[in-house]
Amino acid sequence: MAATDRPVRVRIAPSPTGDPHVGTAYVALFNHAFARQQGGKFILRIEDTDQSRARADSEQMIFDALRWVGLDWDEGPDVGGPFGPYRQSERRAIYAEHVAILLQRGAAYRCFCTAERLTEVRAAQQAAKASVLGYDRHCRGLDAADSDRRAAAGEAHVIRLAAPLKGRVVVHDRLRGEVPFEVTQIDDQVLLKSDGMPTYHLANVVDDHLMEISHVIRAEEWISSTPKHVLLYQGFGWDPPEFIHLPLLRNADKSKISKRKNPVSINYYRDAGILPQALLNFLALMGWSFGGDREKFTLAEMIEAFGWDKVSLGGPVFNLDKLVWLNEKYLHELSHEEVVDALLAWRLSRAHLVEVVRLVRERIKRLDEFVPATEYFFSGDLDYAAVIAEMVVPDVEPVRVGRALLELVERLEAREGWDHAMLEEEARAWCQELGWKTKHAFMLLRLAVTGRKASPPLFDTMAVLGKEVSRRRLRAAAELVAART
């Protein structure tokens, strides 16, 4: 059966390595819209094959964030389904089984090269300015019996794809037509790592086939690894799904959207007071057009009007101004009661108020002081004009101070969670390495995070403000400080 005749089953396959990414919501939206329009299924699969990068809290945040924007799925780790398990770490036996098939068919081989050797090979290629970088196929010619013997003896190895040595692979992309690749450009990609976990390439092909995925709708960054996937489908003797590569969301400078240049976590937009329907509508506008001059529409309306012919391929720049404009439209059409509900669900929740009260109650003498004393807990970006002069560290160049702030943000991003203990530990270590006095460094942070010289204890304040708002303010302050002459 041709891929296009199959029942529509699509999926998103996020990796639980950090905060829920807007790119995930973007790709999920298109998958979801297509599936719903076609009466198909939308599946959520967790690609957690890299245990070193997986974060414990990330998976749940992905579920929560997608549900918050209003996307739901038919099958997934949390809702089950007939094609489970939906978490790749729970499918190891399946991959092992399939790797054996590939080995048997001669479409893959064992590689015993050490990490050191691979590094050397790569370094040599780079030094020689080789046009094609990649594995030198050192182990490809290994005698089969020899390979079996070494593996049986327990020697560490990976399994690699045996890419054809000549010819071309053509990828069919729904939006671009035929995209040809010379096979000489394709590396003998690792399929199974030495720890027994599959790489993305193997897992994604095996799972997509077993889960009967009809259309692979993903971001454009995957297009150049698609020929490897096509080769794998061929190696297994399977029909590939239809590939649809969406354009990449961009920063203002047109580079792939990144956390250094743009708020990239869905939670940021939630905390910044963006309504989920506005975010979803905005994401739809990134690369897709409704038809006519229509720009504001619901998910249901998008599903009805959806079509691949209305997708444009230029990488859309993620433009906050337009998102806020759309948000304003949605906000203004809510009833007063609904706005109150939105506020209560946002930062005026009882739970959040209790947290804020815990921090400021000793600092106020009358109830009427609460609002002015806590304003920065309820606002987004701050105005530093009044305190910029104070954002200094004695005897340190402003540029250096700015850079240090950025370093702290990076350090905090590398850590899991966001609580007092973690923040203090990281900030103290940071401060010590810089050789700064905590008095100066922490005042700098306080000013960045609250815009004031007086506040409740810094780390408690940051914890209550939350990861997204805190980081955003630290970055903003860093830029401002660095720009001082």
Add this chain to the structure above:
RNA sequence: GGCCCCAUAGUCUAGCGGUUAGGACGUCGGCCUCUCACGCCGAAAACAAGGGUUCAAGUCCCUUUGGGGUCACCA
């Protein structure tokens, strides 16, 4: 650097051989008005360049330029 993708205003886009190149965000000006915001009206602002094909190219083809992605035991 090799390979691949992309190309209409600052930004998001409509256009699918014949249009005064349309809409939106943003910007600027005006109206409304007790202020502000909303709303309304208006303005500036684009087919990257060069070759073809064609009676006719923003639309088709090629080249150049520019931008992006990718070249991991990460996804």
